[in-house]
Amino acid sequence: DAGVIQSPRHEVTEMGQEVTLRCKPISGHNSLFWYRQTMMRGLELLIYFNNNVPIDDSGMPEDRFSAKMPNASFSTLKIQPSEPRDSAVYFCASSPSGRNTDTQYFGPGTRLTVL
Amino acid sequence: AQSVSQHNHHVILSEAASLELGCNYSYGGTVNLFWYVQYPGQHLQLLLKYFSGDPLVKGIKGFEAEFIKSKFSFNLRKPSVQWSDTAEYFCAVNEGTGGFKTIFGAGTRLFVKA
Numbered sequence: 001d002a003g004v005i006q007s008p009r010h011e012v013t014e015m016g017q018e019v020t021l022r023c024k025p026i027s028g029h030n031s032l033f034w035y036r037q038t039m040m041r042g043l044e045l046l047i048y049f050n051n052n053v054p055i056d057d058s059g060m061p062e063d064r065f066s067a068k069m070p071n072a073s074f075s076t077l078k079i080q081p082s083e084p085r086d087s088a089v090y091f092c093a094s095s096p097s098g099r100n101t102d103t104q105y106f107g108p109g110t111r112l113t114v115l
Numbered sequence: 116a117q118s119v120s121q122h123n124h125h126v127i128l129s130e131a132a133s134l135e136l137g138c139n140y141s142y143g144g145t146v147n148l149f150w151y152v153q154y155p156g157q158h159l160q161l162l163l164k165y166f167s168g169d170p171l172v173k174g175i176k177g178f179e180a181e182f183i184k185s186k187f188s189f190n191l192r193k194p195s196v197q198w199s200d201t202a203e204y205f206c207a208v209n210e211g212t213g214g215f216k217t218i219f220g221a222g223t224r225l226f227v228k229a
Binding site: 003004031033035042043044045048050055056058059091093098100101103104105106107108109 | 147149151158159160161164166205209210211215216217218219220221222
């Protein structure tokens, strides 16, 4: 299995531009999580989906952030417009069955730099 | 709200030294507890987890952790570290009654000197 796939691995953009991060979960997994990692705040959960439905988006920082999961094999996290404080590593993770005892399998992350 | 506290942000050890990384959480109910590790240049991966049964949990690569409910703690231990254990270690917790929201600690960076 290829594991969780994220693209791009690195993104550099200018303030005000739209940024779209992509994630392909492990095949057969039905829960998907988006996290943001910064030095100041550590690893924060932004949103999670179960069976393609957003269950909790309370971690999404503001309306500039949106996430979708149109099908079981693809999710996007969009930032529009981007700001320098959005610079971070964004991780996607998936888990098999939706139970909270499941292991989460993380992707390699997307390092976002907003100038 | 739940929180997870990892006491040490940076730890430096020599090879063969014993390791204990502290983790405390704030939630008073049933919890599921995890330790994840991120080796340099690699993905976050699970070291071990606890959700019921024996409070002493054994994980990969010789790591273990002990859940002490009265202390709200889940400390990670290894009797003898190796240079290859150099990594960042994250403690995480979610509610045992079905909450999906997993809270991660700030992480502890371990550097093992050869």
